[in-house]
Amino acid sequence: MSRSFTGQLAVIINSYNRMSLLKEALPAIEKTLLNTPVQSYVVVFEAGSTDGSRQFIETYAKGSAVKILCISPPPHLPGTFSDGCNYAIEYAAGAISNLKWCFLYETDNYISNHSALSSALAIIDENESMGAIGFTVEKLDGSKAGYGQKFPSVISFLLGQQLTQMLKLQEPRPLWVKEQDHRWTYCDIVYTSPLLVRYDAWKKVNGMDSINFPFSDSDNDWCWRLLKSGWKCAVLDVQGVVHDNRTLTSSWSSKRTLDFHQARYRLLKKHKGDIIFLIKPLLALRHLSELAILALGMMAGRKKKENLTARLSLIKRVMMNYSHIS
Structure with missing residues (x-):
């Protein structure tokens, strides 16, 4: 687009021990x-x-045609995903005059279609x-990766992730709006990988809730x-925007099962x-049945200890709202 x-x-990037991905993403x-016809900066939250x-970011920044700012969390700030987004956007708003757009872009993103961002901006x-x-x-x-979902329900949480996925209970139901050479649709939840955000909307809801949702369900x-504040989320149907960690998981993902249940309980309560x-x-009861199935699978050599x-931990925590056991 020429406009x-x-x-x-x-551009807001959370970075933590994924240099092999960062070398392609940056x-x-x-x-x-x-x-993209807009004045742009890159802010990397190096956790x-x-x-x-x-060292790679700082060296790359010296030869980049785009201004790249590498920042670190202050001593009092945890290096969580939500904290990184909040701090980096707050920093960008202070360092960049007339900030209007924030582009949440992760280390496992890659864009080969260089007009995609311009289309989304339009x-x-x-x-x-x-x-x-x-x-x-x-x-x-x-192959297609997940871009978003419907708002979670109590029923889907009760059934568990696998059954919910099998029954497609949270799968988006797109109603595409066609405009010239592209189409888009509204969607309840759109994942931040990547996500173009209107800065006014970000300010309206005070960013991410880093206390209750440091990683999962943020x-x-x-x-x-955002929806409760009068804003909507949308998805642009376009090729050449990649989200693929290539099986390189971050240490942020090491307790995903436990963190998911704790966060999803808090989300639905909220x-x-x-x-x-x-x-x-x-x-x-669901966790007990899952434990029995996993035990049989481990006896047959198909499941890991x-x-x-993880399921034993869920059983111990569920009646305490999945809170951590001291």
């Missing part, structure tokens, strides 16, 4: 920004990597009630609060109310 956009844009976003990521700029827009992301092999809670208390006995340990 230009008012205001300035800050040049890709630089090329995209050079093909204390020990794999040389910070759509969100023309729709004043749109607070954020993501993309129908794909993996490096071209984007779910943010999108829910947005659905105290009805969540009533299903705790049923959640305990770690899966069993």
Whole structure:
């Protein structure tokens, strides 16, 4: 697109021990920004990597045609995903005059379609009630990856992730709006990988809730609060926007099963109310049945002991709202 956009844009990257991905993600976003008619900066929240990521970022920044700012969390700030987004956007707002757009871009993102961001900017700029827009992301092999979902329900939490996925209870139901050479749709929850955000919308809901959702469900809670504040999320159907960690998981993902249940319980209590208390006995029964199935699988050599340990932990915690046991 040839049109230009008012205001300035800050790309926000959370970085922690994923330098192999960062080496591809950073040049890709630089090329995209050079093909996007808006003044842009990159702000990398470096959460204390020990794999040389910070040194790579600082060296790359010296030769980049785009201004790249590498920042670290202050001593009092945990290096969580939500804290990183909040701090980096707050920093960008102070360092960049007339900040209008924030582009949440992760180390496992890669953009080969350098017009995708311009198309997303055009759509969100023309729709004043749109607070954020993501993309129908794909993996490096071209297969589609998940871009978002419907708001979670108490029933889906009770059934568990596998049954919910099998029954497609949270799968988006897109109603595509066609405009010239692209199409887009509204979606309840759009994942932050990547996600173009209107800065005014971010400010309206005070960013992410880093206390209750440091990692898991941080984007779910943010999108829910966004809707309650009068903003909508959308998805642009486009090729060449990649979300693929290539099996390189971050240490942020090491307790995903436990963190998911704790965060999902908090999410539903926050947005659905105290009805969540009533299903705790049923959640305990689900965990017991999962434990039995996993035990049989481990005896047959098909399941790992770690899966069993995670379910035992859930059983111990469920009646205490999945809180940590001291």
